[in-house]
Amino acid sequence: MNIAVEREFDFSRQDFAFIREMMLRETGISLGDGKMTMVYGRLCRRIRELELNSVGQYLQMIGESAVEREKFVNALTTNRTQFFRESHHFEYLQHKLIPEWKRRPKPIRIWSAGCSTGEEPYTIASVLKYEGLLDGGWDISILATDLDTQVLSKAKKGEYPITDSRGIPEPFLKSAFVRGRGSHEGVFKAKAEVQHFIRFQQLNLLHEWPFKTQFDVIFCRNVMIYFQRDTQQTLLCRYYSHLRTGGALFIGHSESIGEVGSKLTNVCHTGFIKP
Numbered sequence: 001m002n003i004a005v006e007r008e009f010d011f012s013r014q015d016f017a018f019i020r021e022m023m024l025r026e027t028g029i030s031l032g033d034g035k036m037t038m039v040y041g042r043l044c045r046r047i048r049e050l051e052l053n054s055v056g057q058y059l060q061m062i063g064e065s066a067v068e069r070e071k072f073v074n075a076l077t078t079n080r081t082q083f084f085r086e087s088h089h090f091e092y093l094q095h096k097l098i099p100e101w102k103r104r105p106k107p108i109r110i111w112s113a114g115c116s117t118g119e120e121p122y123t124i125a126s127v128l129k130y131e132g133l134l135d136g137g138w139d140i141s142i143l144a145t146d147l148d149t150q151v152l153s154k155a156k157k158g159e160y161p162i163t164d165s166r167g168i169p170e171p172f173l174k175s176a177f178v179r180g181r182g183s184h185e186g187v188f189k190a191k192a193e194v195q196h197f198i199r200f201q202q203l204n205l206l207h208e209w210p211f212k213t214q215f216d217v218i219f220c221r222n223v224m225i226y227f228q229r230d231t232q233q234t235l236l237c238r239y240y241s242h243l244r245t246g247g248a249l250f251i252g253h254s255e256s257i258g259e260v261g262s263k264l265t266n267v268c269h270t271g272f273i274k275p
């Protein structure tokens with residue numbers, strides 16, 4: 001049964017097909033048939049701001065402007081995240097990986113791939129801080145990347161509403177974060193000496209990676225879920241080749257490791273070690 005939907009702006013099936021094809025090609029994000037309303041909802045505000053009449057007009061505009069294309073992609077990424085999300089990965093970091101690093105100190109490289117607004121890399125840094133790895137003597141860095149430039153600028157700023165701090169266990173909150181005062185009342189942020197270890201960078205995971213780093217830990221959680229299976233597999237192979245021996249790969253709770261899993265040891269729920 002066809003239900004006619006009253007919309008403020010014209011949005012045709014062809015417009016939707018064009019958007020799906022473009023998002024898949026440029027970002028790997030696969031928008032299912034049922035996402036037409038979501039896409040419309042996310043583009044509406046911008047179309048209104050630009051005083052256009054239809055999604056078609058907007059698509060013409062993104063074809064002509066790289067700046068607008070960036071805004072368009074930003075609007076269509078899904079950025080939901082939180083501090084200590086899927087906390088068993090941080091428990092594994094604290095209780096298995098860090099003790100091993102302390103026994104045999106070495107430079108430590110960590111990557112949060114698809115870091116969104118920064119809660120994931122700040123969570124990692126808070127565990128390192130609590131365990132004393134950010135207090136001097138360690139060569140340590142966290143690379144945090146995302147495709148979406150808007151979430152990255154929030155991540156770089158690193159200020160969050162105080163209510164979000166409820167998700168952070170007290171010891172980590174105390175050692176790594178500060179409460180805002182005066183004009184920063186109502187927000188909290190990572191201490192400067194914690195923030196110092198995180199480098200935020202824009203990166204499309206589908207493109208060439210501008211580094212040869214071998215990582216001790218790669219977090220790529222709740223990113224591949226939006227990709228098709230072959231893209232997921234290609235990405236997982238690339239992560240594998242960027243992991244040091246003994247390095248860990250963490251993926252999201254509903255994501256699958258696929259064939260690469262046969263080369264890795266499963267050490268916790270969606271956590272793997274390169275033997």
Ligand SMILES: C[S@@+](CC[C@H](N)C(=O)[O-])C[C@H]1O[C@@H](n2cnc3c(N)ncnc32)[C@H](O)[C@@H]1O
Nearest residue numbers: 027077079080081114116147148204205221222
């Ligand atoms: C749902 S968030 C996950 C955030 C965090 N990893 C977590 O688990 O809480 C997914 C992020 O992946 C990013 N993303 C989607 N496609 C990407 C691509 N091709 N390259 C890089 N980042 C991408 C989105 O912009 C978004 O911020």
